Amino acid sequence: EVQLLESGGGLVQPGGSLRLSCATSGFTFSNYALSWVRQAPGKGLEWVSTFTGVSANIYYADSVKGRFTVSRDNSRATLYLQMNSLKGDDTAVYYCAKLLTSGYGTSYFESWGQGTLVTVSS
């Protein structure tokens, strides 16, 4: 059974930093692409970043580019999101998701964690 478990959320002041973790199990971690998706309170879903599988390419939404860094530790089967220069607009539940990809270049969010809440406020 695929499992993803996010941690590391909390309250942080504007301009501060936070690192989220997504511990996974139930699949061969290094072979799959993983993403971070966030959801501000009462709002819709926003894709944040993707770390692909074997090719290890990384992509970011414009809203976080230059401030957020995604990484992965294959030995720990864990994905990370380092968030710097945080702003109020970054307040959201952050989900980790395993992607279902195809040879046609499509990516769907197949499995999700339960999410971790990040609140940016003074």
Add this chain to the structure above:
Amino acid sequence: DIQMTQSPSSVSASIGDKVTITCRASQGISGWLGWYQQKPGKAPKLLIRDASTLQSGVPSRFSGSGSGTDFTLTINNLQPEDFATYYCQQPTGLTLAFGQGTKVEV
């Protein structure tokens, strides 16, 4: 980047109703589109991929159609557990995008 627009933003329905949600892409995405269901306090769930392929375990009252820029999610014979928010998602390219969501409510 491709933008996704859903309509309506909310729909009122009753048990047994047929509900139709539309999603429009800002440029053609062939037959590639995903639909997700999200209930309050829960993570989203992938219902449909490639515009019309139901994920395993998804009831057959859910169906999807469309290609190019216009897509539809249809829920036939609405059940109590179907009251939720639904999102479309374009799955192509380096940046992924969701529609703004459609809340199906009583």
